[in-house]
Amino acid sequence: MSLLAVDGVTVLRGGRAIVEDASANFERGAFVAVIGANGAGKSTLLSVLAGLLRPDQGEARLDDRPMADFDRRALARRRAYLPQNPRCEWPLPVERLVGLGLTASLPAFGDFSPAMRARIDRAIHDCDLDSHRLQPATTLSGGELARAMLARALVSDPEVLIADEPMAGLDPRHALDTMQRLRTLARSGVLVIAAVHDLTLAARYCSHILALRQGRIAAHGPMAQTLTSGLMRDIFEVEAMVQGQGDAARVDFTASPQG
Amino acid sequence: MTRAAAITLIAALGLLLLAAASLAAGSVWLTPSQILHAFAADKTDLARLIVVELRLPRLVLAMLIGAALGLCGAVLQGLLRNPLADPALLGISSGAALGAVIAIYFGLTAQFAYAAPVLGLVGALGAAGLTFLFGRGGTLSLILAGAAVSSLAGAGLSLALNLAPNASGAYEIMTWLMGSLTDRSWDHVILAAPFMVAGAAILLTTGRSLDALSLGETQAESLGIDLNRLRLLVLIGVSLCVGAASAVAGAIGFVGLVSPHLVRPFVGHQPSRTLLPSALFGAALLTAADIGSHLLRYNGVEIKLGVFTALLGAPFFFWLVVRLPRTAP
Numbered sequence: 001m002s003l004l005a006v007d008g009v010t011v012l013r014g015g016r017a018i019v020e021d022a023s024a025n026f027e028r029g030a031f032v033a034v035i036g037a038n039g040a041g042k043s044t045l046l047s048v049l050a051g052l053l054r055p056d057q058g059e060a061r062l063d064d065r066p067m068a069d070f071d072r073r074a075l076a077r078r079r080a081y082l083p084q085n086p087r088c089e090w091p092l093p094v095e096r097l098v099g100l101g102l103t104a105s106l107p108a109f110g111d112f113s114p115a116m117r118a119r120i121d122r123a124i125h126d127c128d129l130d131s132h133r134l135q136p137a138t139t140l141s142g143g144e145l146a147r148a149m150l151a152r153a154l155v156s157d158p159e160v161l162i163a164d165e166p167m168a169g170l171d172p173r174h175a176l177d178t179m180q181r182l183r184t185l186a187r188s189g190v191l192v193i194a195a196v197h198d199l200t201l202a203a204r205y206c207s208h209i210l211a212l213r214q215g216r217i218a219a220h221g222p223m224a225q226t227l228t229s230g231l232m233r234d235i236f237e238v239e240a241m242v243q244g245q246g247d248a249a250r251v252d253f254t255a256s257p258q259g
Numbered sequence: 260m261t262r263a264a265a266i267t268l269i270a271a272l273g274l275l276l277l278a279a280a281s282l283a284a285g286s287v288w289l290t291p292s293q294i295l296h297a298f299a300a301d302k303t304d305l306a307r308l309i310v311v312e313l314r315l316p317r318l319v320l321a322m323l324i325g326a327a328l329g330l331c332g333a334v335l336q337g338l339l340r341n342p343l344a345d346p347a348l349l350g351i352s353s354g355a356a357l358g359a360v361i362a363i364y365f366g367l368t369a370q371f372a373y374a375a376p377v378l379g380l381v382g383a384l385g386a387a388g389l390t391f392l393f394g395r396g397g398t399l400s401l402i403l404a405g406a407a408v409s410s411l412a413g414a415g416l417s418l419a420l421n422l423a424p425n426a427s428g429a430y431e432i433m434t435w436l437m438g439s440l441t442d443r444s445w446d447h448v449i450l451a452a453p454f455m456v457a458g459a460a461i462l463l464t465t466g467r468s469l470d471a472l473s474l475g476e477t478q479a480e481s482l483g484i485d486l487n488r489l490r491l492l493v494l495i496g497v498s499l500c501v502g503a504a505s506a507v508a509g510a511i512g513f514v515g516l517v518s519p520h521l522v523r524p525f526v527g528h529q530p531s532r533t534l535l536p537s538a539l540f541g542a543a544l545l546t547a548a549d550i551g552s553h554l555l556r557y558n559g560v561e562i563k564l565g566v567f568t569a570l571l572g573a574p575f576f577f578w579l580v581v582r583l584p585r586t587a588p
Contacts, residue, residue, distance in 0.1 A: 050481060052477065052480055052481060072480075072483040072484070072485060073483035074483075075483065076481065076482050076483030077483075079481075080481070081477070081478070081481035082478075083475070083477040083478060083481075086474060086475065086478055087474075087475055088473055088474060089340040089472075089473050089474075089475065090340070090473045090523075090528040090529070090530065091528045092473055092527060092528055092529060093527055096527060096529055097473070097474075100470060100471055100473065100474060100482065101482070103467060103470070103471045103482040103483060103484070104482055104483040106467065136528070152474070
């Protein structure tokens, strides 16, 4: 039994299928890169997987139970979700922002328990934010904010982490750091599903790949077998060279077929 | 002691002092001992009459309404993540005023005592619903929707003036709209308090959700917050508070706008921690403004409460407008 699955999922918007008949299973410990051209349906599929969007047809399942059956808070305790370019709208101190990840576990009254405080401390430390603990989140740099948001997602010890382009706007070092963190997380048994634009990073760090083409799943499988020049041509409509494996993998786009 | 606890305590102490001053000040000045004795005196005593029957209900109303408006402002700013949100700017106060005016000046209150707060509540609900519905596209659209709803309610009020049975009726509506607590009695307290207490109780439950909303709507939803339920709770809570407040005191603006800003830096900007101190600050602000309207007279004419809050609030609003481009997301 898979931890997370979508079965025949179709999402319509204005009569057009954004995601069409998507079926896939995801196991614990996998780090899945969701790739595809702009508008291929990546964000929509991730929203369905996170249980935030109910598909028009089909369903998403967690532990073989339909997402729709889960209580919002129960679901929030098991999966974390990071949207594209997450922002903090008030100048909250970083430790408060990270603590918001525990919202679904808080008792009706009262503040964080000592155990929760320890989890916040650990998440802050793991994401390299110790020196920013009390800094207002609105004054963080892009990379720092991305780390703070990741800490916010990790603080609840989720079984599933779904992240929509967690590397958007990050410089190379912070992008590498983030991928490293997500891989470590996956290796500890968490299912990580992330939309990734940088295919070389995806090839080096992710264990699986799910490629979307015009709302349909074009390919889904282990990285080494699935990521091929043929697939790149198919979903991005450009010529690509896929070389090497593991940490030496590289994906280079060479030319568009017309040009 | 944390800064949040300190600011709450300071606000509470300040409120207490202002409350004492409010009982003492007026055309007849009373000493603290006279005030204390007034509570024990028998019913015919003049000091007792002044304190218990005239000043105390007025003070209680000022504190209740101020607290309710301060709380509404804090909750609305948290929900909309918008530092300009306030019952008056969003048109909710105008809607409530329209409902209350209809009830008061077209004789409905004579048949049913609760007609004013109930119609105030209906007006507030309608106005807030419209503003929320049309103002979903960010700060600008929200403020524009609030302005549109305000003008709509304003048109309704003008129509009420237009159709007022006689000139004195129209004058009464005008002065009532300025907002005042003069000559309010315990009857008014009994009329408005249940609505405001119920509204405040609803609003105080929203703190956790408002905190999560700091991360935006998608993340809040992913953290288990039911946004539709939250919006509905805020809509009902704010309408109960503002509807009842407008029904007994007319239109009082700016308290809801100013109070949350005064406390926010002291509570680490966390929305849930803004609620209670903001209510206390609102109560203190309105009590202070009401003392002003006890004392200041021009040629024997009382300066209305709403005039005071607007005089205090408008410069603050200018300050916010100047400062906003730098801080708004």
